[in-house]
Amino acid sequence: xxxxxxxxxxxxxxxxQDVALRCDPISGHVSLFWYxxxxxxxxxxxxxxxxxxxxxxxxxxxxxxxxERPEGSVSTLKIQRTQQEDSAVYLCASSIPPxxxxxxxEAFFGQGTRLTVV
Amino acid sequence: xxxxxxxxxxxxxxxxxxxxxKCTYSDSASNYFPWYKQExxxxxxxxxxxxxxxxxxxxxxxxxxxxxxxKHFSLHITETQPEDSAVYFCAASKVWRGxxxxxxxxxxxxxx
Numbered sequence: 001x002x003x004x005x006x007x008x009x010x011x012x013x014x015x016x017q018d019v020a021l022r023c024d025p026i027s028g029h030v031s032l033f034w035y036x037x038x039x040x041x042x043x044x045x046x047x048x049x050x051x052x053x054x055x056x057x058x059x060x061x062x063x064x065x066x067x068e069r070p071e072g073s074v075s076t077l078k079i080q081r082t083q084q085e086d087s088a089v090y091l092c093a094s095s096i097p098p099x100x101x102x103x104x105x106e107a108f109f110g111q112g113t114r115l116t117v118v
Numbered sequence: 119x120x121x122x123x124x125x126x127x128x129x130x131x132x133x134x135x136x137x138x139x140k141c142t143y144s145d146s147a148s149n150y151f152p153w154y155k156q157e158x159x160x161x162x163x164x165x166x167x168x169x170x171x172x173x174x175x176x177x178x179x180x181x182x183x184x185x186x187x188x189k190h191f192s193l194h195i196t197e198t199q200p201e202d203s204a205v206y207f208c209a210a211s212k213v214w215r216g217x218x219x220x221x222x223x224x225x226x227x228x229x230x
Contacts, residue, residue, distance in 0.1 A: 004161070031216055033216070033217065033218075035218075040222075040223070041222055041223070042122075042124075042207050042209075042220030042221055042222050042223050043162065043207070043218075043220050044220070045217050045218065045219070048216065048217055056217060059217075091161055091162070093161075095216065106152070106164050106167070107152075107164070107216070107218065108164075109154075109161035109162045109163070110161050111159070111160055111161045112160075112161050
């Protein structure tokens with residue numbers, strides 16, 4: 001597709017329920033990021049993939065959060081036993097990784113999935 | 119780790135006036151500084167970025183300045199229009215890692 005696509009757009013989960021959030025990056029983008037954006041705050045880094053390899057998961061808040069990207073394209077963020085504090089917008093971004101010159105490239109964001117835990 | 123602070127948290131300007139948003143960062147190794155605009159219900163969209171080997175960059179009504187010594191960078195929007203109303207985020211990263219650290223955001227309201 002033309003941009004980063006995330007689904008579902010909205011998800012309401014009962015506390016304790018497991019959820020799975022999907023991200024379709026821009027075709028050809030090998031870098032993929034997940035961010036969590038609480039209401040009124042800036043996005044906070046969760047995890048980073050380069051192709052299928054998860055190179056950085058330092059931002060995942062607990063072991064209830066798990067992300068995968070098995071074929072180096074679509075990624076899924078899974079949250080087990082959801083809690084109210086997990087309510088946020090989850091953003092996915094993709095980019096081409098820095099070239100040999102070390103120049104950064106733009107990260108394109110999806111519209112996000114708004115998760116509400118009740 | 120990196121910490122980015124952004125001011126002001128809200129900014130109201132009259133249409134046609136200029137708007138300035140300022141950010142400071144803590145990690146001197148950061149060398150890529152993008153600015154994002156986020157409209158309600160949408161993901162952040164890059165509007166301009168600057169790399170540490172450049173002090174200023176301009177794109178039509180938008181400009182960004184970077185002071186590496188002081189570790190701060192600013193977004194300048196001239197001739198503001200109602201459609202500029204949105205939340206603006208600054209961010210910083212070490213380019214070889216790609217992970218962005220965002221400021222808390224500035225709500226910009228342009229009154230017509």
